Amino acid sequence: MDWGKIVRQGLIGGVALSFIVAVGLFEAFANRMVIDPILTSGWVLVLWVPVVFGYRATRQVVPDGATVRAARPADIAAGAVTGAIAGAVLGLLVVITSAKPDVRDTLLALSPSLVQRLSFGHSVGYGFGVLTLGGAILGAIGGGIDLVPQVVRRVVSTVVVTILGFAFGELVVGDILRSLGLRSVDQFFYAQSRGLKPLGAVILAVVFVALRFLLKGKFKAIRERIPLGTGETEENRATRRNWFLVLGIIALAAGAWAPNLFGLYLNEVLSNVGLFILLGLGLNIVVGFAGLLDLGYVAFFAVGAYTMAIFTSPASPAFDAPPQWAFFQALPLVLIAAALAGLFIGTPVIRMRGDYLAIVTLGFGEIIRIAFLSDWLKPLFGGAQGVLQAGFFPGEQRGGIIVQWGLVLATIGIITLIVGLLRLNATRLITAGKMSDIRAYSQPVTIGLLVAGAALTIFGLVSPGFAVWKIYGIEPPSMFRITLVFVALAAFVSWRLRDSRVGRAWMAIREDEQIAQQMGINIVTTKLLAFVMGAMLASLGGALFAVKLGSIYPHSFEIMQSIIILVVVIVGGMGSIKGVMIGALVLIGVLGGPTQPGLLREFGEYKLLVYGVLLIWMMLKRPEGLWPEARRAKELHQEEMLQDAWLNVEPASEGVSG
Amino acid sequence: MLELRNVEVVYSDVILVLRGVSLQVPDGRIVALLGPNGAGKTTTLRAISGLLDVHNGEVTKGEILLDGTPIHTLAPQKVVTLGLSQVLEGRRILGELTVEENLRLGAHTARKELEENLARVYDLFPVLEERARSTAGYLSGGQQQMLAIGRALMSNPRYLLLDEPSLGLAPIMVQQIRDIIVEINRQGTGVLLVEQNAHMALSIADHGYVMETGKVVMDKPAAELAQDEDVREFYLGLHGDEVASFANVKHYRRKKRWLS
Ligand SMILES: Nc1ncnc2c1ncn2[C@@H]1O[C@H](COP(=O)(O)OP(=O)(O)OP(=O)(O)O)[C@@H](O)[C@H]1O
Numbered sequence: 001m002d003w004g005k006i007v008r009q010g011l012i013g014g015v016a017l018s019f020i021v022a023v024g025l026f027e028a029f030a031n032r033m034v035i036d037p038i039l040t041s042g043w044v045l046v047l048w049v050p051v052v053f054g055y056r057a058t059r060q061v062v063p064d065g066a067t068v069r070a071a072r073p074a075d076i077a078a079g080a081v082t083g084a085i086a087g088a089v090l091g092l093l094v095v096i097t098s099a100k101p102d103v104r105d106t107l108l109a110l111s112p113s114l115v116q117r118l119s120f121g122h123s124v125g126y127g128f129g130v131l132t133l134g135g136a137i138l139g140a141i142g143g144g145i146d147l148v149p150q151v152v153r154r155v156v157s158t159v160v161v162t163i164l165g166f167a168f169g170e171l172v173v174g175d176i177l178r179s180l181g182l183r184s185v186d187q188f189f190y191a192q193s194r195g196l197k198p199l200g201a202v203i204l205a206v207v208f209v210a211l212r213f214l215l216k217g218k219f220k221a222i223r224e225r226i227p228l229g230t231g232e233t234e235e236n237r238a239t240r241r242n243w244f245l246v247l248g249i250i251a252l253a254a255g256a257w258a259p260n261l262f263g264l265y266l267n268e269v270l271s272n273v274g275l276f277i278l279l280g281l282g283l284n285i286v287v288g289f290a291g292l293l294d295l296g297y298v299a300f301f302a303v304g305a306y307t308m309a310i311f312t313s314p315a316s317p318a319f320d321a322p323p324q325w326a327f328f329q330a331l332p333l334v335l336i337a338a339a340l341a342g343l344f345i346g347t348p349v350i351r352m353r354g355d356y357l358a359i360v361t362l363g364f365g366e367i368i369r370i371a372f373l374s375d376w377l378k379p380l381f382g383g384a385q386g387v388l389q390a391g392f393f394p395g396e397q398r399g400g401i402i403v404q405w406g407l408v409l410a411t412i413g414i415i416t417l418i419v420g421l422l423r424l425n426a427t428r429l430i431t432a433g434k435m436s437d438i439r440a441y442s443q444p445v446t447i448g449l450l451v452a453g454a455a456l457t458i459f460g461l462v463s464p465g466f467a468v469w470k471i472y473g474i475e476p477p478s479m480f481r482i483t484l485v486f487v488a489l490a491a492f493v494s495w496r497l498r499d500s501r502v503g504r505a506w507m508a509i510r511e512d513e514q515i516a517q518q519m520g521i522n523i524v525t526t527k528l529l530a531f532v533m534g535a536m537l538a539s540l541g542g543a544l545f546a547v548k549l550g551s552i553y554p555h556s557f558e559i560m561q562s563i564i565i566l567v568v569v570i571v572g573g574m575g576s577i578k579g580v581m582i583g584a585l586v587l588i589g590v591l592g593g594p595t596q597p598g599l600l601r602e603f604g605e606y607k608l609l610v611y612g613v614l615l616i617w618m619m620l621k622r623p624e625g626l627w628p629e630a631r632r633a634k635e636l637h638q639e640e641m642l643q644d645a646w647l648n649v650e651p652a653s654e655g656v657s658g
Numbered sequence: 659m660l661e662l663r664n665v666e667v668v669y670s671d672v673i674l675v676l677r678g679v680s681l682q683v684p685d686g687r688i689v690a691l692l693g694p695n696g697a698g699k700t701t702t703l704r705a706i707s708g709l710l711d712v713h714n715g716e717v718t719k720g721e722i723l724l725d726g727t728p729i730h731t732l733a734p735q736k737v738v739t740l741g742l743s744q745v746l747e748g749r750r751i752l753g754e755l756t757v758e759e760n761l762r763l764g765a766h767t768a769r770k771e772l773e774e775n776l777a778r779v780y781d782l783f784p785v786l787e788e789r790a791r792s793t794a795g796y797l798s799g800g801q802q803q804m805l806a807i808g809r810a811l812m813s814n815p816r817y818l819l820l821d822e823p824s825l826g827l828a829p830i831m832v833q834q835i836r837d838i839i840v841e842i843n844r845q846g847t848g849v850l851l852v853e854q855n856a857h858m859a860l861s862i863a864d865h866g867y868v869m870e871t872g873k874v875v876m877d878k879p880a881a882e883l884a885q886d887e888d889v890r891e892f893y894l895g896l897h898g899d900e901v902a903s904f905a906n907v908k909h910y911r912r913k914k915r916w917l918s
Pocket residue numbers: 669670673675693694695696697698699700701702713714715747
């Protein structure tokens with residue numbers, strides 16, 4: 001046994017445990033149940049620690065080619081010791097806290113109720129014992145994981161994932177069940193916002209374990225029947241792209257209808273996710289495509305919001321007789337204002353590079369916010385009071401936009417049509433060239449896209465839900481739908497830009513400015529274009545934000561916003577459109593945005609802590625992001641790439657996604 | 659004709675690197691520019707293609723003329739559209755992009771002739787067509803050099819400026835690059851070839867210049883240059899019985915030209 005390692009891992013685990021408890025995360029989650037009276041999510045936050053560290057303490061790093069040491073019973077003991085050490089450290093914290101109550105002066109979370117909870121209603125000595133013993137048991141599980149047959153491990157992991165998934169997804173599942181009229185089902189499984197009922201948990205676990213074993217291999221069989229192909233031939237890649245397109249369109253159409261199923265909260269969360277996807281896609285053009293690190297991106301978000309607000313609000317400070325335009329009337333102005341702001345900020349800073357650019361844009365972002373806050377511009381933007389009643393309309397109580405799914409379907413239909421037409425053009429090129437084999441299957445897809453696009457457009461236009469200009473009143477589902485439309489547009493624009501001449505020029509600038517110049521690319525205008533495109537997408541987000549909240553204050557546009565948007569892009573995968581969407585779903589949807597709550601509301605003010613931890617972990621383990629663009633992944637794994645090249649191995653990752 | 663007249667280049671306002679360089683590249687010819695490390699060959703190419711700006715350099719005297727019109731004040735992207743294309747030292751391909759994307763990038767200024775030029779490049783370098791969809795970073799050094807040259811050709815240049823294309827390549831690859839340069843030239847593109855490998859350069863050039871510390875010290879038809887004693891000794895590595903030291907053979911004729 002490697003005692004040094006065991007003690008080290010045990011102590012690290014203990015520090016992790018103490019940290020989670022001492023910052024108050026444990027208490028914050030203490031009232032959110034996973035399984036109603038048995039397990040709170042606070043304990044879930046704590047229990048994983050000894051398991052993981054028990055596992056780590058027994059695992060050895062195996063250099064390539066060396067034989068792996070088989071797991072042995074002694075690992076269980078080693079894991080148990082590690083876990084016990086970790087548990088004892090936490091126990092010690094409890095003992096110290098009860099002995100010296102004045103630690104509360106610095107660490108508020110170390111309250112008597114916490115001591116009570118962690119000593120299980122008995123003396124602290126008892127608590128210490130239980131924590132150490134519990135740590136030992138969990139650590140033993142971690143250490144012995146490799147000794148257990150695979151079937152058992154599968155069952156356990158399925159049970160854990162199912163229960164946690166359903167417990168934390170209560171909001172989503174419950175909402176959907178209720179709107180489907182299945183309130184009784186909801187009540188059977190859930191203890192009404194208090195987590196799963198024990199019986200419900202058992203049933204779900206059994207069902208999912210059964211499903212897992214019954215369906216084992218079935219998905220693979222189905223996947224194999226779909227001609228997806230695994231090899232990296234041009235044909236396979238094109239097929240995959242086609243499937244992606246088709247699935248994307250289906251998902252969008254379903255998304256247009258889905259908000260009817262969701263309750264208020266879920267709609268709210270989803271439109272926040274959409275908002276951040278929009279902002280992320282915009283920033284992705286600037287940072288991901290063109291490689292310009294812009295830390296003042298929130299400025300454009302603010303410009304969009306303020307422009308929308310002053311032109312739609314009846315209380316607009318900028319006008320004696322406020323124009324009170326409708327959302328879509330003000331939208332062109334919003335875009336123009338953002339483009340001008342992009343030029344205004346971009347022109348002076350565009351010649352700077354890297355860190356300098358980051359710092360200067362950071363400054364500009366603040367300047368814009370302070371300008372909105374200033375007394376000087378108060379007659380226009382209302383200073384600290386901001387602009388109230390954005391998107392309110394005469395005679396209506398709460399203004400804004402209702403977007404029915406008819407409009408959404410029509411928009412998606414039109415995008416689909418354009419995609420189809422673009423492909424038609426591509427097919428013609430191919431006919432002239434040599435890749436005639438692609439034609440055989442890309443034509444049916446093109447025709448399919450055209451037909452589907454036309455059908456969606458017509459259906460959307462004639463459906464009673466197609467109401468754009470004159471229906472007022474804002475409700476979360478319609479907010480979500482309009483966000484969806486904007487996101488679809490932004491994704492489409494990003495995608496087309498990326499594969500265009502401009503997109504290549506951006507990538508060239510990102511990689512080697514001198515080469516870009518040598519290729520005849522005008523660096524200044526190309527960079528400015530990236531800035532302006534990003535600014536316009538951000539302003540769309542701002543416009544939505546304005547009518548959604550109804551009141552716009554300068555403090556909604558602090559640096560934190562810029563940083564969170566950047567984190568969304570980084571965590572998702574810089575330069576990757578899919579990545580931005582995943583990033584926003586995970587961060588904004590689950591954890592919540594800077595001011596918006598996510599599905600795990602309890603994180604509350606700990607959100608930033610989790611963001612930070614996640615970011616560090618990502619940078620260490622997966623610097624290319626959750627769902628990276630193939631290129632970016634390559635760049636960051638150059639070392640391995642070089643080795644592959646040296647060993648003459650074709651990399652498996654090549655061209656997996658475009 | 660591409661012509662440099664007495665060009666002086668200063669970096670960072672103080673470092674004088676070119677001290678009155680004059681040379682000519684006639685249409686459709688190959689001109690070799692030789693010289694030791696640090697002579698200012700790359701700087702000369704930068705001055706022509708307008709890339710000095712990036713390096714904080716500046717043409718302070720003299721002029722660079724393309725068919726009689728001065729071009730040294732133009733931005734690099736403008737110079738490219740006038741038909742001058744430089745292949746930078748050390749290849750500098752964009753490793754993450756595919757081979758074809760690299761080539762398409764080269765056509766930034768010549769969108770209309772993209773398909774023609776692509777066909778032409780693939781014709782010159784069949785290996786690039788084979789690897790069109792693979793990542794450029796995985797190409798071998800020689801293939802990367804081919805890609806760099808191909809990319810420069812995508813802008814349909816009248817003059818190709820090559821900066822040490824044989825750098826770090828095996829003799830057989832050097833041979834291949836050499837043949838390709840000849841072929842490109844045969845198709846009507848003028849070439850200004852900067853080389854350390856004087857043997858290769860002089861075997862295909864019509865005319866040659868030798869630079870040393872920012873000045874042209876020799877200027878002769880390539881065939882004559884290849885016979886010159888000093889060149890043979892320092893650049894071709896062929897010397898007689900006595901091993902000459904650099905100091906006692908430094909007796910280049912310096913030509914008086916225009917102003918200097
Ligand atoms: N950006 C710069 N700033 C200051 N000095 C520079 C700069 N670039 C080059 N120099 C100097 O100019 C001189 C000529 O450099 P240049 O790169 O033109 O040489 P070269 O003939 O191409 O050499 P090599 O054969 O080694 O490539 C060198 O002394 C170099 O140090």
